[in-house]
Amino acid sequence: MKNKLFFLLLLIIITFQLKAQTITGSVRDIYDSPLPFTSIVIKESELSEKILLFTKTDNNGKFSFTKEEILSLSLSDIYLEAILNNYDAITKHLIIDEKTEKLEVNFILNKLQVEELKEVIVIGKIPKFKVSKDTIAFKVKEYVDGSEMKIEDVIKNLPGVDVNTSTGEIIYKGKSIETVTLDGDNLFGFNYTLGTKNINVDMVEQIEAIDNYAENPLLKGIEQGGKVSLNLKLKENQTNYSGNLVLGLGTFDIDKVASDSKGTLLTTSSKLKSFTTLSYNNIGINHSPFDYFGFNINPEQKKEQNYFAKKNIPETVFTNPITLSRANINHQFFGNYNAIFKINPKLSIKTNLYYLQDRITTNQLFQNDFQINSDIFTTTDNTFITKKPQQYRGDLEIKYNTSKTSLLEYNLRLRQENIETPTTVIQNQTDEFSTFLNTEDFYFKQDLLWTKKLSDKKALQLSLFHSFNDLPQTFSITPSLFDEDALMDTQESEFKRTFLEGKATYLGSGIRDKYTFVLGANFNESPYLSRLFNSEETISENNFDYTQSNIFNTGVYNFNRGKWQISPSYSIRILNQNLEQNIVNNEQAQNDFVFEPALNLKYKLNSVSFLSGNLGYNQNTNVEQFFFLNQVLTNNRTTISNLPSLELQNSQRYSLLYFNNDLYNQFQLNANVSYQKSTGNFFTNQNITETTTQIEYFFLPQDNSNWSMNMQISKYIPFIESTLKLTSNYTLSNFRNIVNNSDLRQNQNQFLSNSFFWKTAFEIPINFENTFTYQYSNSKSENQSAFINKSWQNTFKIIFKPSKKWFFIVSSDYYLPNTKQSDEQFLFLDATLRHRPKSKKWGASFTMRNITNENNFEQVQTSDISTTIFRSNLLPRYFLLNLTWNF
Template identity: 25%
Template sequence: MRILLLVGGFLFLLSHAFGQVSIRGNVSSTAGQPLVGCVVLVSKADSSILAYTTTDEKGWYVLEMDPDTTHVLLTINNLGYVSQSRWVSAESQSLDFVLEKEPVDLKPVLVKGELLPIRVREDTTIFTVQKFADGSERVLEELLKKLPGIRVDENGGISFKGKPIEKILLEGDEFFSKNYHLLSKNLSAQLLGTIEAIENASDTPLLKGIERSDKTVLNVKLREDRRKVIFGTADVAAGLTQRYEVRANVFSLIDRLKLGVIGTANNTGRNPIPEVTYDLGKEENESSPVQDSNPGQVLIQKPGFTVPGIAAERFNQNRVGLGAANVTLTISPKVKMKAFTYRLGDRNPQQIINRYTYVLEQSPLIIQDTQQLETRPRLQVSQMALEYMPSTTTRWKWEGNWQTERINSAFDITSSNPAFTEQLQQKMFSRQEGMQQQLGYIHRFPGRRALTVDAYFQQQNRPQELRIRSDRFKAFFPENTGEITQSVANQRQIWALQSRWMGAWGDRRKYAFNANFSDLRESLSSRLLSQAQTIENADYQNELAYRKKHGSLEAQTTLPWGKLEFFLGASVHLVQLQASGEETTFRYLNPMAGLTFRINQDTKLGAFYGRNQSQPSSTNLMNGYVLSSYRSFQRGYAGWNRLKTSYFVLNFSNTDWLHQFSMHTNFTYASEKSPYIQRVGVNDQFTFNSLIPTPFPNDSYELATDLSKYLPVLQLNTNARLSAGWNSYQSMVNTNILNRGAVRSLQGKLVVRTAFDGMINLEAGYEVLWSDVRETGVSLGYNRLSKPIVALKMNPSKVWFFILTSEWTHLKTDAMQNQFYFLDGLIRFYPLIGNFRLNWLVRIY
């Protein structure tokens, strides 16, 4: 039934795509050779452009449009050839063109497509920054939010056409590897010239045209006046409530050396790097989210509290500092060295006071809880790599990664009322240290074939300690007094070897064979201690010596057929586990299949199906699994013999670069079955996400005639986003259902923007988030968040601007209601001094 709903929804979205006028044909030279990259434009008599596209590698083009006239002008442009134009009837038809080479003595023909703010060249989409920036953007991330097709989520994650990007390049070179937040949240927008979104990207040019890749990367190119000089920016912000924010960066792209240094500090709650990627290999057990969400019983839990719907910079009084440096040095034409390091420190105190008054028959009873949490995380990550290319077809690469993370936190809670007083204190310390050494080899053979081999060794040490003082635990351990400590130790070593043989033949046909082997050894221990002695209770002590040998073979192929492209793949896994004197073996097959239908140059429909099976990880074994019990449990439940996830995805994307329009819609259905020692969990998820801007951005609407001479053009821009989800779950033993429930959610956001001559901008938005958790027909939790936002921005010059934002949040649950109101003001002044730009900000919170 859910699959029918998915297909029905897609047919509804696609109904408009097949009601348009279609003009298609081929463009070739007088010598009969197909011309690639020709710009094909359709315009009306008033020169307004209806649609445009470019020819593919065989010279074919397809134009879809909704004309409001009987005839249109079709124009073909290509650099080095004489352009052609024809008046044709506005109906579906086929038209071929033959272009003559431009004589040498003629002046160059100006291609209209080059004047557009967006240009498309094969898999690369190029955005001209000055066409989208209005001067208010402080960093790269704020500019990316204005580019069509690019989305930046609340955590700083960036996606293009619905696909998450892998990394951000600066002038073609990696900066800070996969930790692109360091660039997106700190690189000044004043330095940018163009942004390139590269689809089907490969890690090396040696695999271009061979590797089937779904990776997307962004390449940031600087302004011409910022190249071959040392340049930088600095931001200084101060608030009226003792808040501050400082950011500075210095870059140098001179000859063979590319250097970047970033530093920032603030106490406004702004996180300069919200998500950390260590670039260390992970245990490839493909662990299930449902399994991971069900840990075994732990006596002491890490405390924490949040205020839903409120941005961190609204209420966090933290002190965060970040320092980062990246260097790329071309030692010789064959040898290149890359290195980066960054260090992050933070202090985040929070406090919540809850006061309850109970009206009794005799007198009121007042209970007050005061919670204080202070977290001090520190993180340092370093990476160094050497690349050696003895020839144009071979590359050797060594890479080393080192990372250290420490977290200290303290938690205090004090409860007071006339009858009872208790003080609870808890402290936590955790550390994670790791290193990885990796050696890679790539060779490209004639006939579009390539071999890659990677070997790596990884070692990690992750101790953790929690201390707690409370009268509540006297009932558990009456013979012990003082603090009780939970100590967890975890050490891991991994040896791995990966090899790929890939190739391409014919037209866009590709294949790949992957072989992987890893040997993981891990030890975990957990125990409780008091100040006097170790607590001799077996329920609170766990030790595990764990080893996993994992081998897999995978085959993939891509088969194009007209506008369709099929993807087929399968992987065979053999896993041997050894734990607590027991040994068992898992064998499983993971199939996958997908297709992409390109309706036209800018509209695509895709579908994908996959099934993933796995085995328990070491953490799950530590939290209650016994290998022999798990093995016998498998035999007793036919069809539930292991972790299994099946998922089906439909996606639709339509991008009209001419009008800067981009719509992406995804329907996802996932069914997950997870066996535990005493129960089986079932989790079905159905989600819908859509990003639909309407009308087209930058469309202008003339006001009434009597006002047009005073307000010549008013620009309107609206953006709508809708997300819905349904997640059902159940647990059972044998065939008896223990519990059954569902989580429903709906989120919508509408933003309307208007501008007057580019100097005064008004923005109004409204966001609603609704969710409900129900189990056996009873609501367990209801939440509704509504948040209107109004903003005014004045940008009278390129030197300073003013922003005023008003935000009101209404949070309602089944037990309470809260309202929050904020008024932010920002004045920014940034003069240019030589090659450095100094930004002065005054922020009102």
């Protein structure tokens, strides 16, 4: 302990002893007269047009830059330029030397020689963006081609920004953003897809990308930098209230009514800011941030998933590589209300209310061609599924400034979710089963946070967190799988999870360095009950109580030295686990001292690019779903069981990232390679037959590893007026398992995806967009032949704008799921005609989707033991007329 205190004291002493220049000087003419109001700018290079720092001389012709301003540049050399109308500009090159505390730079400017010049007309384009310190403001009108309806469509077009089309997650500069604010107000929190999916393009003037974002104003400049966010700057005429109503009606090819209607309302005033949306559709669109079709988790769910209980009986995941709007046969009603009430300068209240109801239907066929050891056989499941989710949710956030230097925050969430899933399964083309899964999910969360700003450079936070999740499930299947005399089997399963945490966080910053230290404790209780039975007998039961407690200390220190940023961090935990198997009267307990170090290195190559390296070591506990002993029935084929273990999983991770975002030259490049190795994992022992699959999870101190390589390069080519983008992803996974009483097998999965995007920006009425994607997968087990699949798809769009009032787009999607079976091809055609009068108060559009009327889609998936042919039905062809009124 003494050594740690000594090390910390030494770091503080070194930090305060480091010096850096202030730059001062004067500007005078050749007659030694001072020149006031001269512009003094600092640039990275002599020819650069980008201004890093700016000031003007005073009435005496003097100027200065502070230490903090110079240090914020993180540059070892700079160019200082003096500019004044009617005088020749002068540039001087300066070396930033930490040993010199002060630099004085004086300029003597000469008058311009006046000559008679011929008239020159300069024609140039207005910049699409503006850079100001940590913020880049993109002008929305410069990044639209007329096809964009919601602000998410525009965000996808911004350089350096990527949007996950499945989850809505936004990545900026290689990092997931914290939130999307509305004129600086954090109305949506981590559920920012509520705004990006529903706010109209016409409401927004600029999209601001913000580096070093800090929601808490007391921590601005103190907390660790690196957080990123987006801010939607509304148009000046968006006052009091504005919004739109959309009525969409049409018909499917089967004479069924097609509908997509919605309304939004944005209210802004000095006391209230709110956003409301109501929608209904049955054409496959998900207006909510919750994905009940493919169960992709949104950014908010990703941050909170450690507080959720586990679903042992999963609802059907509708996996499909084509777009959601083609495969999601839905009837969704969604309503949401978000508001910030500014009661007074000290007190504000934020509310978020949600309601969702949906009915999703699908017909899916799974054909598995197994090759296990020396056995070769085929299984089929033809399933007819109806999923009916319903969710109620309310959030409350209260912020109260108890003083100018302290802030008290309270957050509350209540959520009730119910999902009913009736299913009919035809197994192996002979046996028919009817199943019904009912899942209820109640979640309660509250969080109390107090922030005290101790000084301009230090702050203290105290927090208390509590959450509770109750997740009962009931699964029934008719006829019985276990007894031909019984009518049905019933599987009951209920996980609960209670989480408590209290912690204190100390934050500080020096001239260049920042640090954060946390001390706290948490407690997790996760009991589980299950019972599998029919009218004749109880087949299987589980009853366990699992508790986990941690006393922890974490710390991170950011050293900023010139172009280097060095960030060592650590986590120390005293971990206690206890697992009681109540049915067999068995108890396991384990205590561990856990030390987890990490290191992040970042080197700034120039103002637009950097290199970053990360390495770390973690020791993780296993999730509760591996702790029940006896079998649990999850569908018409599968039962799962475990051999519980409280041993920790040790993992090492290494990564290297190169990032370049040169907005001025419209060039972006990022490349990343990472490696992760985990020792101590739960492996699978599978016993697969033509009618059943029994899976047992067991712990072994063996290794699994994963390599991942990603690259994206984008460039605007002026002479062809086009943006080109190449994206490549490759993963290599090594893992072990046991199948049908084999030895422990070594397996390897490889996956490669290459995508090439080309979009034109001709100053003529017609433009084009094309995306070509090639995918390759290879799964292999030792002493067995590989399962290989190659596929590709191409999306082509023609965008035609004969005038500002009319817009026409035709697109085609072509899929070849398996290059070895070229007869299985799929072609989708869509078209949209849109009219927008000059007033923009109303508009109309006519949409045709799936004109070729493809009714089913088929894909091939490979694993270490099988090739799976998956087929699902799609939304039929439909025609839709939309009328829009903006107010």
